[in-house]
Amino acid sequence: MSEDWHPVCRLDELEPERGVAALVHGQGIALFRLPDDHVYALGNHDPFSRATPLSKGIVGMRDAVPFVASPAHRHAFDLRTGRCLEEPSTHVPVYEVKIVAGVVLVGQRRVDAA
Numbered sequence: 001m002s003e004d005w006h007p008v009c010r011l012d013e014l015e016p017e018r019g020v021a022a023l024v025h026g027q028g029i030a031l032f033r034l035p036d037d038h039v040y041a042l043g044n045h046d047p048f049s050r051a052t053p054l055s056k057g058i059v060g061m062r063d064a065v066p067f068v069a070s071p072a073h074r075h076a077f078d079l080r081t082g083r084c085l086e087e088p089s090t091h092v093p094v095y096e097v098k099i100v101a102g103v104v105l106v107g108q109r110r111v112d113a114a
Helices: none
Strands: 007-012 019-024 029-035 037-042 058-062 065-069 076-079 094-100 101-108
Touching: 007 019, 007 029, 029 058, 029 065
Parallel strands: none
Antiparallel strands: 007 101, 019 029, 029 037, 037 094, 058 065, 065 076, 094 101
């Protein structure tokens, strides 16, 4: 396993449609598991409130786009790209995720997401 991938938890420890926070590569990360077991990782920082963790947000779907809504201002962020659905010029970092033998691994920040 490359040192670029950080094991965070077991997939079965993540509750579907609920966020959890983790520290990965020195960054606060919010992990979200969807009912189909797809896991997304975003920066755990709401750019609008500057203090609210996105991991506490509500997960949902809008026009087939999986998103998390910030608990403070309810801005929705696309879990795939990190873009704000209401203000597309605003985004949060997105991180690579893979699952190996039931373990959720978080990789580097995706540069193409924003």
